[in-house]
Amino acid sequence: MKATYSQYILDFKQASGTSRGVLKQKETWFIKLEDQGEWGIGECGILRGLSCDDRPDYEEKLQWACDHIHLGFEVLYSELKEFPSIQMGLETAFLSLTSKDPYCLFPSKFTNSKDSLPINGLIWMGDHAFMLKQLEQKLAAGFDCIKMKVGALDFDQELALLKTIRERFSKDEIVLRVDANGAFSPDEAPSKLDALAAFDIHSIEQPLQAGQWEAMATLCNNTPIPIALDEELIGVFDTSQKQALLDEIKPQYIILKPSFIGGFRGSQDWIDLANARKIGWWVTSALESNVGLNAITQWTFTLSPKGPQGLGTGSLYTNNIDSPLVVENGYIGYDKTRNWNTI
Secondary structure (H helix, E strand, O other): OEEEEEEEEEEEEEEEEEOOEEEEEEEEEEEEEEEOOEEEEEEEOOOOOOOOOOOOOHHHHHHHHHHOHHHOHHHHHHHOOOOHHHHHHHHHHHHHHOOOOOOOOOOOOOOOOOOOEEEOEEEOEOOHHHHHHHHHHHHHOOOOEEEEEOOOOOHHHHHHHHHHHHHHOOOOOOEEEEEOOOOEOOOOHHHHHHHHHOOOEEEEEOOEOOOOHHHHHHHHHHOOOOEEEOHHHOOOOOHHHHHHHHHHHOOOEEEEOOOOOOHHHHHHHHHHHHHHOOOEEEEEOOOOOHHHHHHHHHHHHHOOOOOOEEOOOHHHEOOOOOOOEEEEOOEEEEOOOOOOOOO
C-alpha cells in the first residue's frame, strides 16, 4: 500500500467573520491511499488557530503517517492521538479504499438520493446590513433553523438583528441558534444570556472560552438558554477526561466536529458518553472541503440525528471540489447524478 499527502487552499467567496477574526482562506490536506489498483481519499481538516493539532510538526506528522501506512489504521490511529484531523483523514481514507465507490463511504438512503438531512443556515459576523442581507438569503433559501455568530461586534446590534427575526417569525417558525465562540467573560455572560433569552434562542454555543470548567458549570446550571459545548471538547483525548468534563460542566448539548475530536471513532465516544448522561448533541463540519463534508454528512445520516445539523459549509468557497452534495430548502442531500472532480 502507498500513501501520499497534498495541501489544498480553499478561498472564501467573501471574507467570513467570527469572534476570532476574519477568514479569507482555509488550508486543508488530503491523504490518498493506493493498493492493488484501488484508491481511497481522506481529508485532514485542520483549522489554524483552533485545532489542537495546529503545531509546527503537522506536515512532518503527515509524512510520518504516509511512511508508516503499512502499520494499518488501528496502530496509526492510536499513535496519532494528538493529531485528530490526521486521525480523521486516515479513517476516511481507509473507508474510501475499501468502498466500491471511493466517495460512497456509508451507503444509505442518503447516498442513494432517497433522503436528506436538515441543516442550519449560517450567518457570519459583519455590520447590521450585511448580516441582515445574509438572513434574507437564508430565509429565501428555505432554512427554518438559523445559526448566528455573536460576540465580536456591538452586542446591541446583534440583539437588534435577533429582534428583527423574531418580529417576523415565531420560535415555531424559525429556530435560532447563536454561537459565541468563547467571546463572553464569566462576569458578563449571565446578563448577556438573559438578554438573548428574550428572543427564544434554541441554544448558545460556547459562551465562555474553553478550559474554565468551574465557571462553565455554574453558567450551565443557571442558564436561561441551553448551552452547547464546542471548543471545550477540543484537545480532550482520553475517555476518562471526557467523562470528567461532562460530569463537571453538565452541558445541555455538545457539538461534534469529527476533524477536531478524532474522526468518527472519537465522535462516537463523545456520543456514547452524552447519551448516557441525557445530553443532546448534533454534528457540525469544520470548514472542510466537500471531500470531508461528504464523509461527515454520510456518517451523520447513519446516526439518525435529531434536529438540524451544522453541515451547510460547502458553498462557502470559490474553488471547492465539485461533488454530488446539494443544499435545497434547508436540507443537504446527495444527487448521485452529479460527478466528483478528480483530486
